[in-house]
Amino acid sequence: MSALLQVRGLSRHYGQRIGCEDVSFDLHPGELLCVVGESGSGKSTLLNTVAAQLAPTAGNVRYRQRDGKWLELGALSEADRRRLAREEWGFVTQNPRDGLRLNVSAGANVAERLMALGMRNYGQLRDIARSWLERVEIDATRIDDAPTGFSGGMQQRLQIARTLVTQPRLVFMDEPTAGLDVSVQARILDLLRRLVNELGLAAVMVTHDLAVARLLAARTMVMQGGRVVETGLTDQILDDPQHPYTQLLVSSVLTT
Amino acid sequence: MTTALMLELRDLSKSFELHHQHGARLNVLRGLDLRLHAGECVVLSGPSGAGKSTLLRVIYANYHPTYGAVYVRHGDRWLDLAKATPHEVLDVRRRTLGYVSQFLRVIPRVPTLDIVAEPALQMGVSEQRARQRAADLLRRLNVPERLWPLPPGTFSGGEQQRVNIARGLIVPRPVLLLDEPTASLDADNRAVVAELLAEARATGSAVLGIFHDEDMRDRVATRLFPMQALEAA
Numbered sequence: 001m002s003a004l005l006q007v008r009g010l011s012r013h014y015g016q017r018i019g020c021e022d023v024s025f026d027l028h029p030g031e032l033l034c035v036v037g038e039s040g041s042g043k044s045t046l047l048n049t050v051a052a053q054l055a056p057t058a059g060n061v062r063y064r065q066r067d068g069k070w071l072e073l074g075a076l077s078e079a080d081r082r083r084l085a086r087e088e089w090g091f092v093t094q095n096p097r098d099g100l101r102l103n104v105s106a107g108a109n110v111a112e113r114l115m116a117l118g119m120r121n122y123g124q125l126r127d128i129a130r131s132w133l134e135r136v137e138i139d140a141t142r143i144d145d146a147p148t149g150f151s152g153g154m155q156q157r158l159q160i161a162r163t164l165v166t167q168p169r170l171v172f173m174d175e176p177t178a179g180l181d182v183s184v185q186a187r188i189l190d191l192l193r194r195l196v197n198e199l200g201l202a203a204v205m206v207t208h209d210l211a212v213a214r215l216l217a218a219r220t221m222v223m224q225g226g227r228v229v230e231t232g233l234t235d236q237i238l239d240d241p242q243h244p245y246t247q248l249l250v251s252s253v254l255t256t
Numbered sequence: 257m258t259t260a261l262m263l264e265l266r267d268l269s270k271s272f273e274l275h276h277q278h279g280a281r282l283n284v285l286r287g288l289d290l291r292l293h294a295g296e297c298v299v300l301s302g303p304s305g306a307g308k309s310t311l312l313r314v315i316y317a318n319y320h321p322t323y324g325a326v327y328v329r330h331g332d333r334w335l336d337l338a339k340a341t342p343h344e345v346l347d348v349r350r351r352t353l354g355y356v357s358q359f360l361r362v363i364p365r366v367p368t369l370d371i372v373a374e375p376a377l378q379m380g381v382s383e384q385r386a387r388q389r390a391a392d393l394l395r396r397l398n399v400p401e402r403l404w405p406l407p408p409g410t411f412s413g414g415e416q417q418r419v420n421i422a423r424g425l426i427v428p429r430p431v432l433l434l435d436e437p438t439a440s441l442d443a444d445n446r447a448v449v450a451e452l453l454a455e456a457r458a459t460g461s462a463v464l465g466i467f468h469d470e471d472m473r474d475r476v477a478t479r480l481f482p483m484q485a486l487e488a489a
Contacts, residue, residue: 186364240319244275
């Protein structure tokens, strides 16, 4: 199968300081890749650089569009990058408040990305919004409520609905379950796993939680100090870690 | 019965280097050769610590071999899992190589029937047929139907193990690795597992397993593969 995303030698520096350094990987359709490492290891910088939200210092990212054409992300205009983000990609942020519009209703949050793609029929938008609220287990009678009144877990589920409603081919997730109760976390993980399977989408997910990587991702990259120190099958990395840092990370977890 | 070679281990060694234990090195497998044919059931025998589980994990590419080759017949070609890419390993696991351990590890909240059906769905079997097959297996393994809609997190050890076996056997795979899949089962259910394995072998699957229970071992093994613990190097 051919890749959807190719990252080669990607670096992002902040002045003298390394954000991420010389990272390469391929992502295939239907695949979820986890990036793990402690705070400050460069995970989020990598995610944002791959997603063309930060300009790389070196290296390049290629993405295969829906029509099969390869795009060099560094060479795209701002308008083209926005079009990709709107039509083919999705982002789920750690804090749902960053990814939601808090002053409009839950239904409008879900419908907004569809409207950006040109859908205008109010009745149809409302139907789709309602069905997506149900899909992420939010009571559809809350469709006209603003998300400010939702719990953190509900807000995160709403953000997932808002992101996936357009059926993106590639989703970037930054710690989507951090800061949530364990029970809420399990629910969101189950939801993400099902949606990733059903929609066949590809995703890059940053997490510091190795148990999350084990349950969701077939492949994992371990980062330390901006560099990838180990990469491979998730179960291999967790059960037979080779690099000293990965061994430390794995042995520091209570249960994975 | 066909006797096609399905799996071949050549000069396989495995040590663990523990960077945070003063670089301690544990040698578990050394210079191991093994050939496994279609229709065979080879049972690894030997004391605790002989590396039986480690061997199965190395074959499944859950552990990296330190040295040597793990050749698997994958469709119409041979692949050395010691050198395969992650994507190749995943494809081998999906279509060729099954692994059933003693422990069930799944996402909380997912119903039992879905857990069992999942590998079939991933192979492109229709939802209805996958669920039907899952139901048949669970029924044969005497998992009560009222448990099927529930997540197995709160099930007894034996029930979880039977869910795990059903999940491991729902897709017929040419090579099956079994790490004590019957450890907490009663005699009736062990007999069911023995039957399921005989059926898998009859359709040409090769089985490599660990069974501590002697009765079970006698029932399923076509050959034993003795293993010894290595001395610390």
